[in-house]
Amino acid sequence: MGRTRGDRRGSWDPSDDRVFSSVAETLARDAGPVEELARRAAESFAAPLAASTAAFLVTARLARRSAYALGVSCATPMVGAVMSVCAVGGSAALAGQAAREATSWASAGRGDARVGGRASWLFPSGFGRARADAPWDEREMTADAILGSLMYAALGRGLKTAMPSDVSHPGAMARKSLPANGAHYASEGQKRTLARWMARHGCHHCGTKVGAVIGDHMPPNKVAFGSSAAAEAFREGTQSLWTRAWQAVGGVPKQRFFPQCRGCSDLQSVAVRTGVKKLVMHGGGVKIGAVVAGCVAARHYAMARHPEEYAKWEAKLEELKFRFAP
Ligand SMILES: [Zn+2]
Numbered sequence: 001m002g003r004t005r006g007d008r009r010g011s012w013d014p015s016d017d018r019v020f021s022s023v024a025e026t027l028a029r030d031a032g033p034v035e036e037l038a039r040r041a042a043e044s045f046a047a048p049l050a051a052s053t054a055a056f057l058v059t060a061r062l063a064r065r066s067a068y069a070l071g072v073s074c075a076t077p078m079v080g081a082v083m084s085v086c087a088v089g090g091s092a093a094l095a096g097q098a099a100r101e102a103t104s105w106a107s108a109g110r111g112d113a114r115v116g117g118r119a120s121w122l123f124p125s126g127f128g129r130a131r132a133d134a135p136w137d138e139r140e141m142t143a144d145a146i147l148g149s150l151m152y153a154a155l156g157r158g159l160k161t162a163m164p165s166d167v168s169h170p171g172a173m174a175r176k177s178l179p180a181n182g183a184h185y186a187s188e189g190q191k192r193t194l195a196r197w198m199a200r201h202g203c204h205h206c207g208t209k210v211g212a213v214i215g216d217h218m219p220p221n222k223v224a225f226g227s228s229a230a231a232e233a234f235r236e237g238t239q240s241l242w243t244r245a246w247q248a249v250g251g252v253p254k255q256r257f258f259p260q261c262r263g264c265s266d267l268q269s270v271a272v273r274t275g276v277k278k279l280v281m282h283g284g285g286v287k288i289g290a291v292v293a294g295c296v297a298a299r300h301y302a303m304a305r306h307p308e309e310y311a312k313w314e315a316k317l318e319e320l321k322f323r324f325a326p
Contacts, residue, residue: 019302019309026305045301048099052297055098056091056148056289060162063087064281067163073279074160075169084159085149091289092148092296093141099297100133100140103304133303144299148292156288164279167268170218170258171205173284177218177256183231186215186257198259205264207282216260222272224253 027045067083074080153159157175165171176197178190186194195213202209221231233239264280271278302310
C-alpha cells in the first residue's frame with residue numbers, strides 16, 4: 001500500500017485502526033467520475049457487499065424453511081436454539097465466502113496480496129499463509145460464523161428470528177409485551193399501545209404490520225388457567241368459591257399481552273384447542289442480516305485490499321482479548 005502515514009483527516013483515532021478509514025478512502029477513490037461508476041463500483045466494495053448480502057439472506061431463508069418443514073420453531077427447547085446458531089453462523093460463513101470470491105474477481109489482475117505475519121487468537125490463520133484469504137478456509141469461516149452470530153444476536157431481536165414462530169408460544173418477532181390482567185381481554189388503552197407496537201414491529205408471530213391488532217395472551221389462556229372454561233369463568237366472574245379464594249390468595253396466572261394479527265390468532269385457537277403444534281413463517285431478520293453480511297464482507301474486503309491495516313486491526317483485537325481474559 002503506497003500511501004503515506006500521517007495524512008489523517010478528522011480527529012478520531014489518529015494513530016492506528018486504519019482499516020476502516022482505508023476502506024472509506026478506497027471507496028471514495030473508486031467512486032470517481034459518474035460515467036465510470038459502474039465499472040469502478042464493480043471493482044470496489046459493491047460486488048462483495050451484494051454477494052455477501054444475497055448469500056446471507058438466501059441461506060438464512062432456506063434454514064428457516066427447513067426448520068419449518070422439520071417442525072422446529074424458536075420455542076423448541078434446545079433444538080430451536082442449536083438450529084438458530086447453525087442458521088445464522090452458516091449464513092455468515094457462506095456470506096464471507098461469497099464476499100471473498102467477489103473481492104477476488106474484482107481484484108483479478110492486481111496480484112495476490114502476500115503478507116507475512118503471525119497467527120492470531122481470533123483468526124488463527126492470520127497472515128502466516130501465502131495468500132491472504134484462501135477459499136473455504138475453515139478457520140476464516142469459523143471466524144465469520146462466530147462474529148456474525150454475535151452481531152446478529154446483539155443487534156436485533158436475538159437469534160430466535162432465524163427460526164419460524166410457534167403460535168402457542170411467544171413468537172420469533174416478539175419485541176415488547178404488556179402485563180395482562182388475567183384472562184381478561186386487552187383494554188382500549190392496552191390495545192392502543194399494542195396497535196402502536198404492531199405498526200412498528202409487526203405481529204409477534206408472523207411480523208405483519210397491517211390489519212387489526214389482537215392482544216395475545218402469553219401463555220394462552222387455556223394453558224395458563226388449565227382449561228378454556230376456567231379462563232372464561234375467571235373473565236365472567238363465575239368461578240367457584242374455592243377457585244375465587246385460591247385466586248385471591250395465590251394470585252392469577254402471570255400472563256403478558258403481545259401484539260398479534262387476526263390470522264395468527266385464528267391459527268392459535270386451532271392449535272390450543274386441538275393440541276397440535278402450528279408454526280408460521282415470517283420475513284424478519286432481513287435488515288439485521290444485511291448489516292451482518294455487510295460487516296462480514298467488509299472484513300474480507302479489508303483482508304484482500306488492505307492487508308497491512310487489517311493485520312493491525314486484528315492485532316488490536318488480540319490485545320483486547322488479553323485485556324478482558326487474562
Ligand atoms: Zn401474525
